[in-house]
């Protein structure tokens with residue numbers, strides 16, 4: 090997500106700086122550990138920052154379940170966003186924060202989740218991300234929280250890149266069909282966030298918003314389209330149930346996000362998931 094923000098903000102009329110906890114190869118990076126409030130404050134002061142877009146988090150869903158990791162996961166997903174919100178509150182700035190569909194999942198439902206639906210996380214990742222949202226809301230800072238789902242891009246490790254590799258190298262593959270949601274091209278979310286900041290659409294619109302691509306599919310459908318768009322016709326892809334892939338976390342069976350609010354408030358573009366998938370695979374084929 091952070092890498093996509095770098096791309097979409099390239100020609101901004103605003104000045105963006107990029108931070109990470111470690112040096113990013115080939116990219117200008119200011120080192121910042123967002124668990125440290127004093128360091129955040131000094132960077133905000135030094136660069137006169139008035140908007141922060143937080144793309145950092147603990148994102149290893151299964152790894153978050155290890156009891157010895159709890160403190161660290163809570164620190165990154167709940168305390169660090171609070172730090173960023175405090176720093177923005179102190180200068181009258183805005184925190185834009187990314188959250189997740191994993192704040193839902195505990196209750197069975199089959200209609201798209203709205204922003205005010207009660208959080209019912211089923212695992213530590215979702216629980217700590219929900220704590221992060223609550224801490225930001227309590228901070229008194231202006232904030233935009235974007236809950237998204239099934240993020241992928243040309244960068245880092247993600248489902249699309251894994252499946253491109255597996256469908257190219259395995260004769261047969263089983264993928265779950267009993268979990269449905271909507272994939273989100275990180276570029277589309279970054280573009281929407283950039284549009285909101287660049288055009289100051291955030292004024293008076295503090296709150297939680299849902300943003301994924303349009304449409305609904307299962308991981309099985311997603312994989313079938315990844316194979317089709319990349320021309321991998323040899324691999325036999327079969328649907329299976331989630332219990333064939335035991336995991337320490339119960340994943341939401343239905344986590345489609347209702348995007349009415351983000352579209353009505355900000356009039357941002359929300360492309361259909363297959364259109365965006367095609368673009369990402371096309372970009373990956375050029376690398």
Ligand SMILES: NC(=O)c1ccc[n+]([C@@H]2O[C@H](COP(=O)([O-])OP(=O)(O)OC[C@H]3O[C@@H](n4cnc5c(N)ncnc54)[C@H](OP(=O)(O)O)[C@@H]3O)[C@@H](O)[C@H]2O)c1
Pocket residue numbers: 090091109110111121122123124143144145146147148165187188189190218237238239240241245
């Ligand atoms: N991936 C998904 O499917 C998905 C779905 C819904 C929502 N989200 C949310 O979307 C956001 C972006 O996700 P992503 O997939 O782009 O995450 P990602 O690839 O895991 O990137 C997270 C980044 O945070 C950095 N980081 C870790 N600890 C830090 C610290 N103490 N200070 C500063 N930076 C630190 C990481 O650095 P290192 O790499 O050096 O550790 C990494 O660059 C997250 O909030 C995530 O919860 C993701």
